[in-house]
Amino acid sequence: MLMLMLNMSFMLSLFIIFSSHPLSMGVTLLSQVLIVSLITGMMASNFWFSYILFLIMVGGMLVLFVYMTSIASNEKFNYSSNLMKFFIMIIGLSMITLMMSDWLFIEYNNSQLENITNLNFNMTLNKFINYPYNILLFSLITYLFITLIAVVKISKIKYGPLRQMN
Template sequence: MMVLFMYMTSLASNEKFKFSKKMFIMIMFTLMLMMMFNMNDMSFMNYNTKNSNTMEIMNKLMMLKNENLNSLNSMYNNPNFMITIMLINYLLLTLIAVVKITKSKTGPLRQKF
């Protein structure tokens, strides 16, 4: 726990969280666009072409996508998925706790010599 505390203080020493509505809306819009493109399964690229060269390139792209998905499936399958989500939440909670614990008037916990 102490190593995690020191690591997080070196990353985010005395930084305050400021959330602006403009940035929040922009992030949400970007996430929605990414989700829509992901759900379409590259249908925005599936247009009718008579060129066989283009169809070969499309097939190669789809095969690359499937290979990448297969390599990630082992990391994000059902038992490991919950552990990954718990780890992400734990690190986020630790980051917030460390930022709240450190005092902005005294400076960072780790001083440079």
């Protein structure tokens, strides 16, 4: 299940490169955030961090959605049928590859299942500041800081608001 979600995340990352309409990019980004939140929740066995991440990103996406619909409200949404066929083919091939791999069907005995259960219990006791999760925390802080700098650079304060009022 985790490999399937990682595969879907990779496909959405590829799809956002080829999308040209702002609303399709927003929907792709929202789908990407949902998948990343689910992956984070499954890896941590605790969904509170992924829930907060999802709520923050959805709030930001609502602001972007309102802004983009006010700027590009009359722009036509065009999609390439060849591009859609290409992505469906890539997704199909990756699903077949995942289903054919042998490591997905490894049988565990009871002692291995007990070890996995103990590992999951110990993972829930970890804080997000400790070693395995601090990389995720620092990555999120760096991403938010770079986004803040990019938004400040894009919106030049001396020119006024980005949208021209009639």
